[in-house]
């Protein structure tokens with residue numbers, strides 16, 4: 001359904017000069033630098049998939065989303081979505097997609113939300129009956145019924161985000177791009193938005209591509225992760241695979257009454273304070289079971305916890321591993 005092959009995109013930006021003479025010179029001789037935002041992006045996404053597109057700031061996530069939604073044209077490579085090339089078949093393509101940019105609004109600021117919705121109905125030429133039905137469904141699911149007559153500028157961030165999501169879905173797209181949909185939301189609103197996204201994917205089989213720095217979004221929503229860095233896809237797999245990949249070095253926290261820790265191949269003491277030990281096991285050299293058995297012999301253990309890295313730590317480790 002979505003197929004990107006060797007997408008490349010560079011931006012030419014004018015060099016900024018410091019000082020009066022340099023600035024005056026730059027008026028006549030502009031110098032440019034090239035930013036290679038995307039060097040070689042290739043991936044496939046099947047209908048109904050929910051994919052997390054992650055990577056550090058400036059990695060190229062938004063640029064990829066812009067290319068897939070047809071607002072940015074790549075320098076080379078191909079992108080085919082539902083048989084269409086987004087930037088060549090824009091009119092047809094936008095009927096199949098919904099886009100939510102957490103940092104930008106698609107609602108008219110000064111007018112009541114419902115007026116923006118009606119305008120979108122006209123733009124997408126949605127049949128009246130279908131529009132009414134969709135509006136009722138979205139109002140109920142996103143709990144925005146009471147907000148429809150309020151001008152967008154008077155909404156809180158959480159209220160606005162629910163209205164933005166509704167706006168992107170009025171024309172029932174089969175593909176939804178969500179760029180930082182929970183940014184700045186409180187814990188309660190985040191959970192409500194995540195729950196809605198999950199239901200949308202399950203009930204309507206909407207394909208969802210989610211860009212976020214919030215690893216709880218990823219953990220709650222996506223089976224599959226695409227990691228972008230240095231303009232390339234560095235990893236394509238599930239969060240589970242990612243965890244397994246990083247289990248070579250497992251940490252164990254031990255509280256012990258007394259004893260004497262003895263280092264051995266595969267077992268390293270990272271921290272020790274009165275009765276508290278933090279040990280790392282290299283599971284390539286020593287199995288976790290053998291490590292625990294050995295520790296139980298050396299120390300009079302009162303509690304032992306195998307530390308599971310959080311999704312956040314996993315990603316930090318990945319960024320370090322790929323030096324991005």
Ligand SMILES: Nc1ncnc2c1ncn2[C@@H]1O[C@H](COP(=O)(O)OP(=O)(O)OP(=O)(O)O)[C@@H](O)[C@H]1O
Pocket residue numbers: 011012013035036037055056057058059060061062063064
């Ligand atoms: N219109 C533009 N003109 C010049 N450079 C651009 C433009 N858009 C993006 N870039 C550059 O391309 C690179 C990728 O930017 P992009 O916004 O796609 O990254 P991102 O992964 O979405 O980052 P973030 O997580 O910070 O939103 C960055 O170096 C950025 O400065």
